Amino acid sequence: MTDLDRNVDLVLRSTRVVTPEGTRPATVAVAAGTIAAVLPYERPYEREYVSGLPPGARLEDVGDDVVLPGLVDTHVHVNDPGRAEWEGFWTATRAAASGGITTLIDMPLNSLPPTTTTAHLRTKREVAARKAHIDVGFWGGALPGNVRDLKSLHDAGVFGFKAFLSPSGVEEFPELDAAQLDRSLAEIAGFGGLLIVHAEDPHELAAAPHRTGAKYADFLASRPRDAENAAIEGLITAARRHHARVHVLHLSSADALPLIAAARRDGVRLTVETCPHFLTLTAEEVPDGATEFKCCPPIREAANKDALWRGLADGTIDCVVSDHSPSTTDLKTSDFATAWGGISSLQLGLPAIWTEARRRGHSLDDVARWMSTAPAALAGLHSKGAIEAGRDADFAVLAPDDSFTVDPAALQHRNRVTAYAGRTLYGVVRSTWLRGRRIVADGAIAEPSGRLLERTN
Numbered sequence: 001m002t003d004l005d006r007n008v009d010l011v012l013r014s015t016r017v018v019t020p021e022g023t024r025p026a027t028v029a030v031a032a033g034t035i036a037a038v039l040p041y042e043r044p045y046e047r048e049y050v051s052g053l054p055p056g057a058r059l060e061d062v063g064d065d066v067v068l069p070g071l072v073d074t075h076v077h078v079n080d081p082g083r084a085e086w087e088g089f090w091t092a093t094r095a096a097a098s099g100g101i102t103t104l105i106d107m108p109l110n111s112l113p114p115t116t117t118t119a120h121l122r123t124k125r126e127v128a129a130r131k132a133h134i135d136v137g138f139w140g141g142a143l144p145g146n147v148r149d150l151k152s153l154h155d156a157g158v159f160g161f162k163a164f165l166s167p168s169g170v171e172e173f174p175e176l177d178a179a180q181l182d183r184s185l186a187e188i189a190g191f192g193g194l195l196i197v198h199a200e201d202p203h204e205l206a207a208a209p210h211r212t213g214a215k216y217a218d219f220l221a222s223r224p225r226d227a228e229n230a231a232i233e234g235l236i237t238a239a240r241r242h243h244a245r246v247h248v249l250h251l252s253s254a255d256a257l258p259l260i261a262a263a264r265r266d267g268v269r270l271t272v273e274t275c276p277h278f279l280t281l282t283a284e285e286v287p288d289g290a291t292e293f294k295c296c297p298p299i300r301e302a303a304n305k306d307a308l309w310r311g312l313a314d315g316t317i318d319c320v321v322s323d324h325s326p327s328t329t330d331l332k333t334s335d336f337a338t339a340w341g342g343i344s345s346l347q348l349g350l351p352a353i354w355t356e357a358r359r360r361g362h363s364l365d366d367v368a369r370w371m372s373t374a375p376a377a378l379a380g381l382h383s384k385g386a387i388e389a390g391r392d393a394d395f396a397v398l399a400p401d402d403s404f405t406v407d408p409a410a411l412q413h414r415n416r417v418t419a420y421a422g423r424t425l426y427g428v429v430r431s432t433w434l435r436g437r438r439i440v441a442d443g444a445i446a447e448p449s450g451r452l453l454e455r456t457n
């Protein structure tokens with residue numbers, strides 16, 4: 001037995017382990033929460049690990065269930081403290097763990113205070129520390145008035161900075177105009193940081209027709225594709241000028257894909273995410289008054305959804321993340337103009353995406369790349385995002401051919417409003433593992449053992 005073997009405390013075996021080289025039968029050896037080795041399926045198991053398991057090592061054979069790298073969700077609004085009745089760290093991280101997510105990065109707005117100074121970051125960290133069932137990191141916020149706070153937030157470990165180009169929906173988090181975007185981006189590029197942007201152009205939004213009421217078509221008309229397209233065009237220009245790293249949040253308008261692809265070919269440092277609701281739901285199927293489907297930018301037509309899938313398939317879109325943004329049910333009125341905009345899907349993103357992906361001929365390797373590897377790379381989380389030696393032993397064990405019907409009562413979200421209610425989805429999360437510890441087993445959730453993460457790159 002080698003020294004490596006002696007330290008191994010967990011041996012996880014499956015006929016289908018999703019590795020960077022593809023899905024294959026493998027035995028994953030874990031030592032002190034880190035993947036020590038990804039070994040062949042038969043040989044080490046038969047000859048060494050079973051006949052002579054390292055002292056204290058535990059064998060977990062999950063059969064034909066698929067072992068995925070734990071998902072990394074870089075777009076979650078936890079809202080704690082301040083609006084914890086919308087969602088808190090306890091409920092959000094339990095929901096995430098139940099959905100196979102082992103790392104989330106919290107958005108800087110909708111909590112009070114927002115994460116826009118180092119003092120506010122400390123407050124957030126203190127609240128999260130006691131409640132985190134999975135690993136939690138934080139984005140900072142770039143506001144019109146906090147350019148001088150950005151470097152200290154960066155040094156304090158935020159993973160980057162979120163900015164809006166149009167009103168955010170909460171008054172304590174105002175948007176940047178073009179000049180303010182330029183100043184913030186210059187500052188962030190100066191220390192090698194990352195700006196992540198809600199890209200809808202305020203002038204295009206103001207020019208769009210605004211009707212109140214329960215009709216989804218009226219809401220959709222009020223958030224046109226041109227608002228996204230124009231904002232992304234401006235953002236590309238600014239990123240190019242400062243040679244800055246910029247990330248487009250929750251892309252909905254597929255019209256912007258050629259623009260994004262061209263900018264990337266030109267060397268602009270641009271990455272893009274989209275969300276499960278844009279890839280699985282369509283405007284045509286939203287019932288009148290069903291504001292559980294409201295988000296900004298909005299869910300668009302079926303043809304747009306197909307085009308987003310092509311963007312994922314050809315690599316123009318990097319990540320699929322939840323944009324989990326709940327509120328209390330009373331704010332989800334039947335008027336699309338005034339209801340809170342945000343879709344809850346922390347617990348359902350993996351089965352929602354897998355259901356549609358398998359229908360379109362994609363593999364779980366693709367899903368792992370979109371929902372774990374790419375978001376981990378976006379945030380510079382080098383210990384996350386893949387099943388390979390040296391990374392954290394974070395896993396989601398999935399029964400990909402099992403299905404279930406979404407019952408809001410089974411969700412761990414604080415408010416069980418969901419656009420997915422009643423849908424039949426493929427992919428049941430059997431267990432979730434965080435640094436070698438099983439934190440979810442057939443629906444039962446262990447006590448919190450998540451850590452607070454800081455940017456290390």
Ligand SMILES: [Zn+2]
Pocket residue numbers: 075077107323325
């Ligand atoms: Zn968001």
